[in-house]
Amino acid sequence: MTRLEPTRSPEMMSHDRADLDRIFNDALVAHVGFVVGGSPVSMPTAAVLWGDRVVIHGSTGSRWMRTLARGVPASLSMAAVDGVVVARSAFESSVLYRSAVLFGSFTVLDGADKSTALRILTERILPGRTTEVRESSVKEHAATLLLAMPVTRWAVRISDDWPDDDEADLGTEVWAGHARFEPAAVRAVPAPGLAQGIPVPPSVAAIHGIG
Numbered sequence: 001m002t003r004l005e006p007t008r009s010p011e012m013m014s015h016d017r018a019d020l021d022r023i024f025n026d027a028l029v030a031h032v033g034f035v036v037g038g039s040p041v042s043m044p045t046a047a048v049l050w051g052d053r054v055v056i057h058g059s060t061g062s063r064w065m066r067t068l069a070r071g072v073p074a075s076l077s078m079a080a081v082d083g084v085v086v087a088r089s090a091f092e093s094s095v096l097y098r099s100a101v102l103f104g105s106f107t108v109l110d111g112a113d114k115s116t117a118l119r120i121l122t123e124r125i126l127p128g129r130t131t132e133v134r135e136s137s138v139k140e141h142a143a144t145l146l147l148a149m150p151v152t153r154w155a156v157r158i159s160d161d162w163p164d165d166d167e168a169d170l171g172t173e174v175w176a177g178h179a180r181f182e183p184a185a186v187r188a189v190p191a192p193g194l195a196q197g198i199p200v201p202p203s204v205a206a207i208h209g210i211g
Contacts, residue, residue, distance in 0.1 A: 014156040023100045023156065024049045026080040028125065032056065034074040036067060047078060048124040053148040054102060055109070055117045060145045068106045068147055076102045076149060083180035087163035088172055095159060096178060102154040106147035114146045121146075128203040 014020075030047035033040065043064050045056050054076060058065040068074060079099040087093040109117050118141075122130050136144075163176045186207045188200045 012157050012159060014158055016156070019098065019156045019158065020100050020151070020154060021049060023078055023080050023098050024054075026098075027078050030054075030056070030076050030078040032064075032068065032074055032076050034064075034068065034072050036064075046121065046125060047076060048121045049151070050117055050120050050148070052151045054151060055121060055146060055148050056106070057118065057121055057144055057146050060143055062145065065145050065147065069108050069145065071105045071107065074103075074105055074149065081181065082160070083178055085159070085161070085163055086175065086177055086179055088165045088169040088174040088176045092163050092165050092169075096180065097157075097159050099157045100154060102149060102151060104149045104153055106149050109146040109148050113148075114144075115141075117146045117148065118144065126203045127206060129201075132201050132203055 024047070028046055029044050031042050031044050032047075033042045035041065041064065045058065047054055047056050049055075056065075056076075060066075077100065079097055082096040082098065085092075085094040085096055118136070119130055162178070165176060186204075188204050190198075
């Protein structure tokens with residue numbers, strides 16, 4: 001790992017790999033940044049950790065995925081929002097969050113690695129779903145591009161402190177504290193044309209919201 005040293009609020013920085021893992025466990029959507037033709041691009045996509053690599057996927061026809069497949073320098077950022085820091089002033093109010101930024105380049109996954117990464121990504125989104133549905137067809141497999149970035153240069157930042165109110169505001173009768181988010185309930189809505197009597201599968205029933 002190459003440490004990325006902060007220039008501001010170093011006490012919020014973490015070099016603990018477990019903190020990075022927890023962010024990927026609690027959040028799903030990452031933003032991948034890179035430069036195309038001299039202009040910055042940022043694309044949202046699902047991302048999952050697989051050992052010491054972070055994996056994304058997309059269509060083989062995707063222009064931005066094909067650009068990343070060439071190994072251009074890239075960044076990947078992800079954040080889990082845990083709530084709101086409610087201060088006695090608007091200025092000191094903020095967000096409870098855990099964020100990660102990774103830097104590197106992507107390589108294409110093929111063969112057994114591609115199949116394994118696709119299964120891991122599917123299981124991250126819908127744990128248990130791969131045992132409920134058929135295997136991907138050869139055509140589906142060929143149409144999917146799996147890319148991996150090594151987890152070597154990364155930084156984690158955690159905001160989990162109490163309001164830093166001015167001393168003059170401490171004596172006011174204004175509530176302050178944390179407003180912490182809880183997992184949201186998920187309502188399973190059947191697709192149009194679904195035959196009656198098909199129960200909601202365990203993989204869907206177990207979902208409690210994805211960040």
